[in-house]
Amino acid sequence: MLNIGSAARATGLPTKTVRYYADIGLVAPGGRSEKGYRLYDDRELRKLVFVRRARAFGFSVESCRTLLGLYEDQNRTSADVKKVTLNHIEQIDRKLAELKILREELAHLAGNCKGDDRPDCPILSSLAGER
Amino acid sequence: MLNIGSAARATGLPTKTVRYYADIGLVAPGGRSEKGYRLYDDRELRKLVFVRRARAFGFSVESCRTLLGLYEDQNRTSADVKKVTLNHIEQIDRKLAELKILREELAHLAGNCKGDDRPDCPILSSLAGER
DNA sequence: TCTTGACCTTCCAGTTACTGGAGACTTTAT
DNA sequence: ATAAAGTCTCCAGTAACTGGAAGGTCAAGA
Structure with missing residues (x-):
């Protein structure tokens, strides 16, 4: 013990x-x-x-x-366990898909941002809702 | 207002x-x-x-x-904004990598599980630490 | 005018899965 | 004997809300 x-x-x-x-x-x-x-x-x-x-x-x-x-x-039964596991995999897949989209959109935004010392920034413009 | x-x-x-x-x-x-x-x-x-x-x-x-x-x-400066954004992308990438590994391991486990009405289940065996 | 219902206010509790800390007691090592 | 390390319980905080209670306000219909 x-x-x-x-x-x-x-x-x-x-x-x-x-x-x-x-x-x-x-x-x-x-x-x-x-x-x-x-x-x-x-x-x-x-x-x-x-x-x-x-x-x-x-x-x-x-x-x-x-x-x-x-x-x-x-x-x-192994079916019980498998059910819990597959359910969990599904949740992971959903999260994965979400994150990928997010990542691509952010990368796109950052790719268009010069990252210099001037104030105009497409990231902020996009978040502000400007087209 | x-x-x-x-x-x-x-x-x-x-x-x-x-x-x-x-x-x-x-x-x-x-x-x-x-x-x-x-x-x-x-x-x-x-x-x-x-x-x-x-x-x-x-x-x-x-x-x-x-x-x-x-x-x-x-x-x-747009550099300031880009910095925050790139940092965020990095975090997403880390999370993404983690989730992918997790998903593969779980899928592997579930793939080996018959999912029938018998009790022996490689998912539980693996979580219990059996080789 | 009265009343009903929708809306607003503040404050408190609960969510997830812990983590940190206080104050007090016990065990272990020197 | 004493000090350090370990344990106990209980309380608070984390992130970002969400739900609910108790009570005040407002607009519309009978």
Whole structure:
């Protein structure tokens, strides 16, 4: 049983984050010491790493909760998990498309801006709504 | 001079947002009516639209503040504006690269998942850290 | 004129996922 | 014994709003 600092080091998460996950009931510690210190054993450690990875994949904390539920659920089907994942990919695709358009428009604007010491600037003109 | 609801309609922003921009001193109303209603005239309306566009381009509110300052500044140089814009493009590029990698990894995982009614799932295995 | 409904005001809380800090207690090392 | 490091809880702040409550205002219709 590791206390929170060791658990944090073992899982690669900040201590504050491990405590936060405990607070929101995402990954509860296995128990508490006599003096109230959170204690984590292997089972919780594995959950914490699972969450760290899922978060790194951009899953929201709520999605992690779902995923963790499926992870623990003996009756899960791979279809359930795939559904969550595909949904997430879709969201990423939408964001990606948005960002690409944004980038192109900005690059276009910047490309037309001389970037010299004179005040006239097509970027500002465009933002001001001038054609 | 329009009251806040008309100003919101005229600029395409939610009323709450216009009030919020006033609160944080981004776009102050031109004045107040006797009874304390915020009043907006052309000058502020133009600023609001400017901010709406800049936000749509993904500029943060703080960047909008800078941009608005440059927009109003007779001594600005187009180089100043270009600098802010190029910086923003860089940030978008970083985000874009991250998202692409994320998407590929997730798609790879999902591609290996049968998505049937059996419990074994390479997505969960991978998040659990199994090789 | 009264009233209804739309609009306005301020202030407070909630959103996401933490992060930082204060004040107090415990453990560990010297 | 003492000091440093670790832990506890609780509160506040982040970004950019959004929603709601309580209460004042305004225009229109009966």
